[in-house]
Amino acid sequence: MKARALALAATLLVGGGLLAGCGSTSSSTGASSTSGSKAAQYKVGLVTDTGGLNDHGFNHLAYEGLLQAKNQLGVTVSVVQSQTESDYVPFLTNYAKQGYNLVIAVGFLMAQAVQQVSHEFPHTHFMIIDDEVNGPNVTSSLFETQQCGYLVGELAGLIQKDHALPNINNDNTLGVVGGMSIPPVNTYIAGFYAGVHAVDPSAKILLKYTNDFNNPNNGQVFAQSEIAQHADIIFQVAGGSGLGVITAAQQAHVYAIGVDADQNYLAPNTVITSAEKGVNVATFDTIKEGLDGTLKAGPQYFSLANNGVGMAPPISAIPRSIVNQVLQSEKEIISGKIVPPTNIPNS
Incomplete structure (x- = not known):
């Protein structure tokens, strides 16, 4: 880096x-x-x-x-x-x-x-x-970012369901902070929803939009709001604004999922993986x-x-059994057995 x-x-x-x-x-x-x-x-x-x-x-x-x-x-x-x-x-x-x-x-x-x-x-x-x-x-x-969105969603859902990392609470709540409600953002989010609910249908997902892509302060505020509602894993799909999401997660000792690039280097103990876009x-x-x-x-x-989209290597603290389950889903997406949606379900 x-x-x-x-x-x-x-x-x-x-x-x-x-x-x-x-x-x-x-x-x-x-x-x-x-x-x-x-x-x-x-x-x-x-x-x-x-x-x-x-x-x-x-x-x-x-x-x-x-x-x-x-x-x-x-x-x-x-x-x-x-x-x-x-x-x-x-x-x-x-x-x-x-x-x-x-x-x-x-x-x-x-x-x-x-x-x-x-x-x-x-x-x-x-x-x-x-x-x-x-x-x-x-x-x-x-x-086709709904595919990598699905993978990181499944990973997050399994971690939440199994309490597989420290500081995972019992409220079964995850968060998403998007930049704008536009297709390139929402396909990521649609996949995330599907991945989470594939392994934990009862999980609650909070969704907020910053309505910008270059204001980390906004991202931090929206993430703090979701954290206050007990979200302990937050997927940021907000560009530069999403950097504030990572900051908020780091400060609150919860977890974040990066977007586009492998963003683990920004906060190695906080960013558990990233949905990558080539x-x-x-x-x-x-x-x-x-x-x-x-x-x-x-x-x-x-x-x-x-290899146009993908999931960045998850942090080593995540149990290998969870990672292997997600990697199996990756194979099934490629084969067509799993077809992640491109539209966010009505909340």
């Missing part, structure tokens, strides 16, 4: 947010000078949503994929961080006007902006993460296909079957 911190520390934002220091690089894989030159001429611009690069999840994973492409493929990259939703259209437009080959929009909330700008710049290829935008020059990366994989693969000339428009799906 030190490498991640150093990478972010090296990010210098100038002139409206464009990343400095990410210019042309030669291929690090020993490619010929001709192929290296071709890669350096392939320009990729990434626009974050308002959560920014320091969300320790969604946007940061996209940035990791971008840096991987820069280092391994030799492409020229740039990134800009959106401060408000009004930044989306001008930032996407700026990259298109500068002749970038691929422009990446990080997040569901950028769909309308991608729809508009991709139509205005038909010769620029766009990638959007977590929503589908139709267009001959748009690739949409979609993640945004970095999707970003790198899309850039590589663009460079190779094989990138196609339309949806690309990421699931347990192709």
Whole structure:
């Protein structure tokens, strides 16, 4: 994780947010000078949503994929961080006007902006993460996060039911703090509900939304409210706001489940696992296909079957019998025996 911190520390934002220091690089894989030159001429611009690069999840994973492409493929990259939703259209437009080959929009909330700008710049290829935008020059990366949500839900349900960790109370209550009530958030939560109730139908699940993705204080307040109602395992699906959920859980000596990336490093004794989304994989693969000339428009799906989503290694304190039961469910999801839902049940 030190490498991640150093990478972010090296990010210098100038002139409206464009990343400095990410210019042309030669291929690090020993490619010929001709192929290296071709890669350096392939320009990729990434626009974050308002959560920014320091969300320790969604946007940061996209940035990791971008840096991987820069280092391994030799492409020229740039990134800009959106401060408000009004930044989306001008930032996407700026990259298109500068002749970038691929422009990446990080997040569901950028769909309308991608729809508009991709139509205005038909010769620029766009990638959007977590929503589908139709267009001959748009690739949409979609993640079946109900699958990994199910796995962490089953894990939490078994821990709660069996009192398998210290400080698990007798109130049989778990919590979820979401960012906004939008499909990429709610598919995680729908899977979580299903996983919990598959092993403990009587479990109570508290659900609150912060209505933002970049305010840890809000996440902390909402988590504290759920903890006060005796939730002792809380699943955060709130981006940067969810960092406050982890803080609240740590302070109250209860447990949290991370999202998007493996967030155990933020609080090793608190974050028992994370529901992972391979945004970095999707970003790198899309850039590589663009460079190779094989990138196609339309949806690309990421699931347990192709390692596009997953469950981070649970902490060692969790009994192996519980972990093995969840891993068996993972196999059954891949085989189609278990099909996690995408809609949250009515409460």
